[in-house]
Amino acid sequence: MKRLLSGNEAVARAAWEAGVKVGSGYPGTPSTEILEAFAPYPGVYAEWAPNEKVGLDVAVGAAYAGRRAFAAMKHVGLNVASDALFAAAMTGAEAGLVIISADDPSMHSSQNEQDNRQFAKFARIPCLDPADSQDTHDLTLAAFDLSEQFDTPVLLRMTTRVCHTSSPVELGPQRENLPEPGKYPRNLTKYCMVPANAKKRHPAIETRVAEIAAFAETFAGNRIEWRSSDLGIITGGVAYNYAREVFPEASVLKLGMVYPLPRKLIREFAGRVQKVIVLEELDPFIEDQIRLMGISLYRPENLLPEPPYPVTKEIFPIAGELDPVVVRDSGRQAGLLPGGENGGLALSMAGLPIRPPVLCPGCPHRSSFYVLHKLGVPVNGDIGCYTLGMVQPLDALHTVGCMGASVGVAHGAAVAGDKERHVAVIGDSTFFHSAIPALINVVYNRSNVITIIMDNRVTGMTGHQDNPGTGRTLQQKATRAIEIEPLVRALGFDKVVTVPAYDVAAIEKTLKDWMKSDEPAVLITREECALLPSARNRWLPLEVVSDKCNGCTLCFRVGCPAILKSEQLDPKTNRPLALIDPLLCTGCEICAQVCPRDAILFRNQVQSKQIPQEAA
Amino acid sequence: MKSEGINFALVGVGGQGTILASDVLAELGLRLGYDVKKAEVHGMSQRGGSVTSHLRWGPRVFSPIIPRGEADVLIAFEKLEAARFIDILKPGGLALVNDYAIEPLSVQTTGVPYPGDEMLHERLAQVTQHAYWVKGIEIAEALGNSRAANVVLLGALSALLDLDESQWDAVLEQRVPAKHLELNRRAFRAGREAVATAV
Structure with missing residues (x-):
């Protein structure tokens, strides 16, 4: 059965199908709906932890106890949880453990646009990077298997466009019926990371990465789509969509796992196309690894002999979210696409008032x-x-x-x-x-x-x-x-x-x-x-008494979207009087308290005006 | 209707029901047998900020974002937002605009005035002559609840796109809570009629 799910809903659905017992985390755009969508499924435990570090510790604890678990957070949440991440990367667990990081390219609702694929490489754990909701569903299922097969936490890295885009998903049949786990482990060499034990684990996790890299060669999430041999695009995450939209003729190596990389597969792909490029959002994460393999990527002729250190991305921008226009423009500049104009007209925004986010009407802050x-x-x-x-x-x-x-x-x-x-x-x-x-x-x-x-x-x-x-x-x-x-x-x-x-x-x-x-x-x-x-339920729009208002502008200083400048001017000062938008005002009375002339009616004054009218 | 698909851009102000409207269109696309992608950006504002939603129907949809100049339809729940985002529309595309202003706070803080209707119409006309203005709030208020203005606009859209009304109704039934369904059905019909009389 196909259902329209957002990327976040697809994670929740797949986690339920995978038999996940525990989900924890902390709200943060664009990750919040993952736990909200997971919580109502039968047979699961879901919670908001006070912060992401606690949330990840909880997921780790559940996985140590032999139950599949995940922690979900926005990208900067993983900074908070990184201590727990690195600890779990050392120990592994008794059951599948997945960390979901929702990155925010273009910072729609964030303070930075860090690329959390780097965390996977840093902590030596695999990173899966889905392109749409179906892919998210499938890679979430794969993440739990991968985690158990290699005794490692898995980072499922999403981005705003994947989290908040809805597309059809073929649902799995039902929830996996996992066997009841055994007794809680007393395995000190694995779970007590004192120096003596940790020293033994470090080489083990380096070996683990090599084993996962070998597995990645045949992992179903990594696939080649052969089309023209003229241009080959190596891509992952949401950028796959732009590769298909903007370069419909190109061959594509779609990496569902962006760390560790399938090196043989990449060499095979690069060897069979004339030009090979990497198309990815934010950091040159895949690109740098491929350069280290000694593969020459296509370089536009009009570039400087050396890219300006340390930016190795030469074709697509390192900052900001990609979209078809950005990708097309970059492709044209690099000589990969014929010249031409983008569709439509680019109109200037001059003369249009901006509409930035503001505190809502009635906000108690x-x-x-x-x-x-x-x-x-x-x-x-x-x-x-x-x-x-x-x-x-x-x-x-x-x-x-x-x-x-x-x-x-x-x-x-x-x-x-x-x-x-x-x-x-x-x-x-x-x-x-x-x-x-x-x-x-x-x-x-x-x-x-x-x-x-x-x-x-x-x-x-x-x-x-x-x-x-x-x-x-x-x-x-x-x-x-x-x-x-x-x-x-x-x-x-x-x-x-x-x-x-x-x-x-x-x-x-x-x-x-x-x-x-x-x-x-x-x-x-x-x-x-x-x-x-x-x-x-308590909203009650306030009113301005225009006889009393003299346009002093004091109420405008509370910065409420419900207070407007009326077209009526004060005869003495020639300044516009205040006007309250009844569809927006909630009746918080902050403006009424600030008004020095009692020109804004308080709630009780508005009510006492209304009652006689209603009675009449 | 075109078999290769339709790109819809929906714009409005936080709190206007932009997201619900795009949910309805997404479900409708699925029912009509299309691949569908619906991408939303609801930034930092719960109420009062710009909200945009991109919705694409097609045989196979890749990019969730509609490139500038490639939307077939722009549905604007607020008229300044229509002017702001009109260039996403394909030249000659269909613009459906709620004839309603929500003045942003920046009008007071920056002194840039809310544009007059003439300027808004001119800006739209740079891209298309097919702009339909619907008094969504007035129509919804007359039916008892201004919040149904988003569904009035959907009703208007249904008339302009010439899609089967019964499919729309099935989606409304699916997406709208039962206690609001009758109101929304009336809002939908009123929107259809509003365009019929305008055309």
């Missing part, structure tokens, strides 16, 4: 950024919706690096002697993910960092996943919600205050008070994300 902007302090930010506090006009966030970095980066500035008082902002899920050790550091090593934990009761940016603060598991079981205040107090903070996130005055007063002393402190701003179903 908005008030804190409004106050921080007003205070003018340096703010060290973190990864989540609240990163958007950097956007104009809020303009109240000055660094964003990686998950959990805000607190440590603020502490670094403080201990370095920066004259300004630093504020770190972090969300509830990111707090649980990696801020706790950083907060311990602030208290223990005595800096004056003020941390705002913006607790919107959900993991927001990735699309509303549960986290340890919500009291619900990925498989929708009620559980004990971890309370942030007592946890922070237990870390050693004396100043811990919780305020309603929409309360502008309370946030301002608390921060101003704390600025007067030199103690570290934690402010928790709490209000559920305005897009949660329970919050939506």
